Amino acid sequence: xxxxxxxxxxxxxxxKKSTSTKVKxxxxxxxxYYDDKKAVDxxxxxxxxxxxxxxxxxxxxxxxxFIRCLNRMNDVIExxxxxxxIFLDGQDVYDSKIDIVxxxxxxxxxxxxxxxxxxxxYDNIVYAPKLxxxxxSKDEENELVEKSLKEAGLFDEVKDRLQESGTxxxxxxxxxxxxxxxxxxxxxxxxxxxPCSSLDPVATAxxxxxxxxxxxxxTIIIVTHNMQQAARxxxxxxxxxxxxxxxxxxxxxxxxxxxxxxTLGYITGRYG
Amino acid sequence: MSNVIxxxxxxxxxxxxxxxxxxxxxxGVVAIIFAISMLAFLLTTICYKGFSTFYETRIKLDVYFxxxxxxxxxxxxxxxxxxxxxxxxxxxxxxxxxxxxxxHPKSKDISKLISYNSFLTAxxxxxxxxxxxxxxxxxxxxxxxxxxxxxxxxxxxxxxEEDRKITDFQIEAIEKLKSNGNVLKxxxxxxxxxxxxxxxxxxxxxxxxxxxxxxxxxxxxxxVPLGVFSAIYLQEFAKKNKFTDFIEININNLAAVPxxxxxxxxxxxxxxxxxxxxxxxxxxxxxxxxxSLPTIVIVTRASLLAVPDTIRDGAMALGASKMQAIFNQxxxxxxxxxxxxxxxxxARALGExxxxxxxxxxxxxxDTPTSILDPSTALPAQIFMWADHPERAFxxxxxxxxxxLLSFLIVMNAAAIYIRYKFERKW
Numbered sequence: 001x002x003x004x005x006x007x008x009x010x011x012x013x014x015x016k017k018s019t020s021t022k023v024k025x026x027x028x029x030x031x032x033y034y035d036d037k038k039a040v041d042x043x044x045x046x047x048x049x050x051x052x053x054x055x056x057x058x059x060x061x062x063x064x065x066f067i068r069c070l071n072r073m074n075d076v077i078e079x080x081x082x083x084x085x086i087f088l089d090g091q092d093v094y095d096s097k098i099d100i101v102x103x104x105x106x107x108x109x110x111x112x113x114x115x116x117x118x119x120x121x122y123d124n125i126v127y128a129p130k131l132x133x134x135x136x137s138k139d140e141e142n143e144l145v146e147k148s149l150k151e152a153g154l155f156d157e158v159k160d161r162l163q164e165s166g167t168x169x170x171x172x173x174x175x176x177x178x179x180x181x182x183x184x185x186x187x188x189x190x191x192x193x194x195p196c197s198s199l200d201p202v203a204t205a206x207x208x209x210x211x212x213x214x215x216x217x218x219t220i221i222i223v224t225h226n227m228q229q230a231a232r233x234x235x236x237x238x239x240x241x242x243x244x245x246x247x248x249x250x251x252x253x254x255x256x257x258x259x260x261x262x263t264l265g266y267i268t269g270r271y272g
Numbered sequence: 273m274s275n276v277i278x279x280x281x282x283x284x285x286x287x288x289x290x291x292x293x294x295x296x297x298x299x300g301v302v303a304i305i306f307a308i309s310m311l312a313f314l315l316t317t318i319c320y321k322g323f324s325t326f327y328e329t330r331i332k333l334d335v336y337f338x339x340x341x342x343x344x345x346x347x348x349x350x351x352x353x354x355x356x357x358x359x360x361x362x363x364x365x366x367x368x369x370x371x372x373x374x375x376h377p378k379s380k381d382i383s384k385l386i387s388y389n390s391f392l393t394a395x396x397x398x399x400x401x402x403x404x405x406x407x408x409x410x411x412x413x414x415x416x417x418x419x420x421x422x423x424x425x426x427x428x429x430x431x432x433e434e435d436r437k438i439t440d441f442q443i444e445a446i447e448k449l450k451s452n453g454n455v456l457k458x459x460x461x462x463x464x465x466x467x468x469x470x471x472x473x474x475x476x477x478x479x480x481x482x483x484x485x486x487x488x489x490x491x492x493x494x495x496v497p498l499g500v501f502s503a504i505y506l507q508e509f510a511k512k513n514k515f516t517d518f519i520e521i522n523i524n525n526l527a528a529v530p531x532x533x534x535x536x537x538x539x540x541x542x543x544x545x546x547x548x549x550x551x552x553x554x555x556x557x558x559x560x561x562x563x564s565l566p567t568i569v570i571v572t573r574a575s576l577l578a579v580p581d582t583i584r585d586g587a588m589a590l591g592a593s594k595m596q597a598i599f600n601q602x603x604x605x606x607x608x609x610x611x612x613x614x615x616x617x618x619a620r621a622l623g624e625x626x627x628x629x630x631x632x633x634x635x636x637x638x639d640t641p642t643s644i645l646d647p648s649t650a651l652p653a654q655i656f657m658w659a660d661h662p663e664r665a666f667x668x669x670x671x672x673x674x675x676x677l678l679s680f681l682i683v684m685n686a687a688a689i690y691i692r693y694k695f696e697r698k699w
Contacts, residue, residue: 100593101592104591
């Protein structure tokens, strides 16, 4: 990344800097082990509400493992041990009394590869609300499908073929369907694990616009390999390396005047 | 310059490689032609031998229901009507037609032209309508197997009389019946509506088909739920440790265990320990279920493994429990694969003979089973038994039964292939 680019990004970020500073998620000394191997090493960070926080870093640095701790997706992985504490609105996420179903309806997730269920677009969206008992009638279902698709910016493209299979859509549309599916249960946080890595630049731009739109109501944490993307969409950026959180601050600061040598090396493309 | 390049292109090394490849392709083509011709040979032989079973010879006869023979006392008591010698009634009608005196030394040969079981047809007519006694009625009788085989050209009548099963006197009589239009060639309904019999002309495969059907039904209801649910548990829920590895290795080994071993297990456990009825489809089905279980477990696990993890993650990230994710999203996607595997393993079970040997299903059972507890045989067992009989008519029926079994197998495999192509999903 050239210096010119960095300057232009920093200007861009200044314009959209958020005014709200309420803390949504508090992460305290979170470590993750696979068997004896430490994948994530005592990470602490605060994630602000209605902001986009991006996690960057070379492959295998523990970004995805870390993000999966936030909605306890690591629970199903055998031999995976999570230490430390994570608070969502002051509530301990790893409390033994917590209902994982409720937790995941507050923290939605979108994956690297678009993974719509091979069912109709309609069924993809109503699956989770039905699971949580949020809809009681066909009218409510229809309303929710329309609302979710509209929020994901997909409604106009698919309104005439809601009964077609979700897998018949293009890659970018599939990813937006997955976002629509996640927001159907109205989560306050959305985790995105490299949501654009399998999409072309046009589809990526659409998703990025959507992220800008979504953060008005929700908090977004996005893992990305694309530093321009991190610079474009996020207020805060965290740089991970070898399981450690090297640097975490305003996106502008990370890309213009990083405090750590490693961060500088990574964002200027010297390694990683 | 160009000359050098041409020379290099024509170098002996490259032509050697080309020849090697050609030779390899030739081997392949020859092997396939050999395999196809063997298969064609097998099928044509079976069809050629078995096809004639699908029609049978019947002899049309004016039967005179002689009161003296049936009911000499004339009081129409059902006991008397039941026990009368109807074979004699038929024989006498045949003698009358052929102008032979009943005291003729070879009259017994003539009685043998018509199937021994034909007296049942005559008796049924009388029992249904006793007024027929003293009157004459035209009836069709199944010809004996020797007559049937002779007319089908399976008995060589040019060899000396003592070397064949049919005498000159009988041939003469048949020719006479034939010239009068009394010999009929009709579709062999008997073969599909009767069960096993000592008389080949009245033996059929209904009992064997029903027996096989009951066996498969029992096998299906036991092996599918057991196999599919244990596969789901092993694949999706069980922790991967030494113990589950051990189970997995054993399941793979079980799939390769000779089927007769399962038969022995069935004999010692189901019959000797649980005292389930011997020769019954319930025991046969249980044994076949045990035999198909490992295959069903393996196929189900493979189908579940083929469903990408992103589907499980997707469902669980939406708040589904692991079980909901698997039953709502993963299992429907794995179902076509599971169905295909189940059908193929049941098709294999349908053709299995060895385990049935141990539990007494290879036995002469002339009745059609009416429940899974009745003694019964199965299609491959019936084939095995008929193949053992010396009569020419049973050889023919063996081939016909093989054709029936093969057509069931082809239908089942075609269904499996159809399901696979129809619901196949690419990721």
